[in-house]
Amino acid sequence: MMKRRNTRHRAFDPDPDAPDRCCDMHDCDKPAGYRAPRSRDALNKYFWFCLEHVREYNSRWDYYRGMSPGQIEAHIRADTSWNRPSWKLGQGGAAHAFSEEDVLDPLDLLRGAARARARATRRRQEEDRRADAPQALRYPLGVLDLGWPVSMEELKARYKDLARRHHPDANGGDRRAEERFKGINIAYAAVRAHLVAAGGQDGMARSA
Secondary structure, eight states: OOOOOOOOOOTTSOOTTOOSSBOSSTTOOSBOOEEEEEETTEEEEEEEEOHHHHHHHHHHOOTTTTOOHHHHHHHHHHHHTTTOOOOOTTSTTOSSOOOGGGSOOTTOHHHHHHHHHHHHHHHHHHHHHHTTSOHHHHHHHHHHTOOSSOBHHHHHHHHHHHHHHHOGGGGTTOHHHHHHHHHHHHHHHHHHHHHHHTTGGGSBOOOO
8 A cells, every 4th residue: 555645844844945965053064954043133144053943043043032021122112013113092193182073883882882981980979979878778779770869750761761670570580680680679768768758759768
């Protein structure tokens, strides 16, 4: 049976483009089959060594030799942009500041991100408002994502919205939705009871 010849080069095979000459290491007369860059500034110019001496050369090679820490960092930063000039967004090479309206966004990703940022901002504002709430109401208000003070109308509107989104029937009987729905009901009952006791049905809740 004829065996198929393997034409792939092994890891330590000599370079097929190696010149027909001896190793560049002084006093070495072995064939030069392996190349190594001459310097950091001449990466496309090579020494040609035998296997033993290319290993020795590579073990001592330090690309950043002679450079200060600041020069090394600047070099690495330049490499991350393929040594091309770059500018901060909206500066230098940009004609004007970035605008989401200028970007083709068929999947509505940018507007979705903008809505997420708006929700996060509103959530932080609600958290700041809850800092003035009675201690017993801070957790229930957090469950309902409400600030303080809050009116009975705001409370009912938020409860209806959360109940509609987290009702088990609207989530295929999901267990986590059921637990979330129970927490919403408990939080709503706690805040509503406080508002009723404080006269909240007639206006804005008063701090107890």
